[in-house]
Amino acid sequence: AQKVTQAQTEISVVEKEDVTLDCVYETRDTTYYLFWYKQPPSGELVFLIRRNSFDEQNEISGRYSWNFQKSTSSFNFTITASQVVDSAVYFCALSEALRMDSSYKLIFGSGTRLLVRP
Amino acid sequence: DVKVTQSSRYLVKRTGEKVFLECVQDMDHENMFWYRQDPGLGLRLIYFSYDVKMKEKGDIPEGYSVSREKKERFSLILESASTNQTSMYLCASRSEKTSGDSSSYNEQFFGPGTRLTVL
Numbered sequence: 001a002q003k004v005t006q007a008q009t010e011i012s013v014v015e016k017e018d019v020t021l022d023c024v025y026e027t028r029d030t031t032y033y034l035f036w037y038k039q040p041p042s043g044e045l046v047f048l049i050r051r052n053s054f055d056e057q058n059e060i061s062g063r064y065s066w067n068f069q070k071s072t073s074s075f076n077f078t079i080t081a082s083q084v085v086d087s088a089v090y091f092c093a094l095s096e097a098l099r100m101d102s103s104y105k106l107i108f109g110s111g112t113r114l115l116v117r118p
Numbered sequence: 119d120v121k122v123t124q125s126s127r128y129l130v131k132r133t134g135e136k137v138f139l140e141c142v143q144d145m146d147h148e149n150m151f152w153y154r155q156d157p158g159l160g161l162r163l164i165y166f167s168y169d170v171k172m173k174e175k176g177d178i179p180e181g182y183s184v185s186r187e188k189k190e191r192f193s194l195i196l197e198s199a200s201t202n203q204t205s206m207y208l209c210a211s212r213s214e215k216t217s218g219d220s221s222s223y224n225e226q227f228f229g230p231g232t233r234l235t236v237l
Contacts (some may be wrong), residue, residue: 045228091160108160
């Protein structure tokens with residue numbers, strides 16, 4: 001069965017520290033997609049990144065970077081020089097195909113609450 | 119910008135009431151989803167719809183039904199609300215259209231959520 005594990009329930013850091021959020025997944029699919037979403041206190045999930053299973057290149061977007069390693073089934077997310085505005089709940093998610101076309105559903109991890117203190 | 123709206127941010131209902139949660143998206147997306155979010159469990163899929171009048175059960179459909187009469191609107195119905203349905207409900211939509219690139223696997227866009235309390 002598909003599964004996503006975010007072992008860190010809550011992380012607290014001081015502003016400007018680097019922080020890594022862990023994500024480990026299980027899937028039997030050979031083609032799959034991994035996602036990270038941010039949920040600020042307002043409640044709306046904000047899409048951050050999508051990565052397909054054929055592309056193991058790490059990605060950097062400003063202060064955010066993602067490390068995808070198929071060998072360890074991990075898709076970790078690092079925030080460099082954290083800021084108070086980064087405080088949110090972060091979800092890692094894995095796609096599961098619903099039909100023979102591109103429809104899919106997301107399997108979410110339980111989320112990691114990040115608190116960045118000034 | 120894609121916009122997914124939900125009819126209420128907060129809702130309080132009594133046990134046994136029939137409850138309607140409405141979701142509207144303005145981007146002509148084919149797929150729409152209803153999730154519930156509970157502490158320590160992440161988001162779990164209740165129902166989804168891949169097109170008008172089409173619906174499929176998700177992982178936790180018991181106690182819920184859905185309706186999709188128009189492409190832009192997806193309703194979640196609690197036929198007889200119970201206290202264990204107190205939760206945050208999130209709607210999402212997604213386009214099935216792709217550019218043909220295998221890496222183009224469209225993300226889901228989420229609404230702001232409805233926090234439902236059943237007393």
